[in-house]
Amino acid sequence: MSSARPVEEPLAETLSAAPFVRVAAASDGDSLAAAGLLARACAERAIPxxxxLDDEAAAATEDAVTVSVGxxxxxGDASLDHPASPTAFTVARRLGADHDPVLALAGTIAAGETVRAAEDALEAAQxxxxxxxxxxLALPTDEIPADLAASTLLHGPASGDEAAAAAVVTELESEEEFSRRLASLVTIDAVAAEDATERAARGIERALRPYRTPDAPFATLGGYADVLNAAARSSPAAGIALALGEHDGADETALAAWREYGRAVHEGLRTAETRRHHGVWVLETDADPAVLPAxxxxxxxxxxxEPVALALTEGAAAAAGESGVGDAVSTAADAVGGTGLGTDATGRARFDTDTEQFTETFRETV
Incomplete structure (x- = not known):
């Protein structure tokens, strides 16, 4: 893509001449995948x-080339913006390294984009x-009840409840075209749930008609993406090992972290105290801050x-919307003496003030 070319060419040249490369990635699946692609390319070129994964402020050093991702x-001396995986894939190719298009595509989906946003990787994978x-359904393995309960690509009656997910599977296991029927039933359940909004009909699409990936660590691109996001936020060591292509159980460790993370996400969503304001739906929970983005x-x-959802716990918040959310979160965090960052559609923050003050500041900003 011509718009990315000015970034890819100089970065490949810089990395190839670097004495040492520091890759500092944000704690999300896209950044993790992109960082893994860059790190693998460096390893193949014998570049130390x-x-x-680091959301905290840090400066570049004179003895290394620092690349900030996401x-x-x-x-950093150079940066890859969201979505970072498509650009990282092309940089790896320009370095002449053995690139992994499936990881690039999974990272792109983790960023909330479609595979069309990574055309080079899509073409290579096809x-x-x-x-x-x-x-x-876009699940990481064929263990459907456990995976359906944990998936953070959707939210429905069986989410976070493996027994309920198993009952759905049992209901259909004698049916022909099992996968298609399962996807249809899960879709109906999610869209027709008592508290579902009209937006659910669009949201569920991320979990449907998956790309199967028989040679990858996980069974589908969407499932792979889901695991990357969870590992980046809740088990960074496992996430880094996975992104680097290590095969000494990294996928199983990341999968276990994803299932635990998914259960916590759905529990946090179900038990949150909610308040509706003009333009913002607020969810207060005592969940781990790591699950707030999901x-x-x-x-x-x-x-x-409302068009924007703001999830909060003591000292932390995350928001999701359509546009301008990352800037709004950063502005609100700065106003209360905290720190915030994000993309156009998402943002997350840390702060020392109470959640009510952050909420009011965010509402004025968004």
């Missing part, structure tokens, strides 16, 4: 590197026969009567 406060679109995203996509 360090990869870390919405992070790290001040030409190599690495992906094949089929009916069904709580806000699922809240916006499946439950929010």
């Amino acid at each position: 590197f360090q990869l870390r 919405p992070t406060a790290v001040d 030409e190599a026969g690495l992906i094949d679109r089929e009916p069904g 709580v806000a995203r699922l809240g916006r996509d499946f439950r929010s009567p």
Whole structure:
């Protein structure tokens, strides 16, 4: 894509000549995947590197080339903006490294984009026969009850409840075209749920008609993306190992972290105390701050009567909407002495004030 070319060419040249590369990625699946692609390229070219997930402010150093990836406060010599995975894939190719189009596509989906946003990776994956679109749900394995309960690509009656998910599977296991029927039933349940909004009909699309990935760590691109997001936020060591292509159980560790994360996300969404304001739906929860971005995203996509969902717990917040959200979160965080960052549609913040003050400041900003 011509718009990205000025970034890719100089970055590839800079990395190829670097004595040491520091890759500092934001704690989300797209940034993690992109960082993994860059780090693998460095490893293949015998360029020493360090990869870390870091949302905190840090400066570049004279003895290394620092690349900041995604919405992070790290001040790098170069940066890859959201979505970062498509650009990282092209940089790896320009370095002549063995690139992984499936990881790039999973990272792109983790960013909330479609695979069309990573055209080079999509073409490479299709030409190599690495992906094949089929009916069904975008889950990481064939253990459907556990995966359906944990998936943060959707929110419905079976979400967070493996027994309920197992009952759905049992109801259909003797049916022909099982995958198609399962996807249809899950869709109906999600869209027709008592608290579902009209936006749920669009939100569920991310979980449907997955690209199967028989040679990847996980069964579908969407499932892979979901695991990347969860690992980046709740189990960074496992996430980094996964992104680097390590095969000593990294996928199983990341999968276990994803299932625990998914249960916490759905529990946080279900038990949150909610308030509706003009333009903003507020969800207060005592959940771990790591799950707030997914709580806000699922809240916006499946439950929010307003265009923006703001999820909060003591000292932390995350928001999801259509546009301008990251800037609004950062502005609100600065106003209360905290820190915030994000993309156009999402944002997250840390602060020392009470949640009510942050909420009011955010409402005035958004």
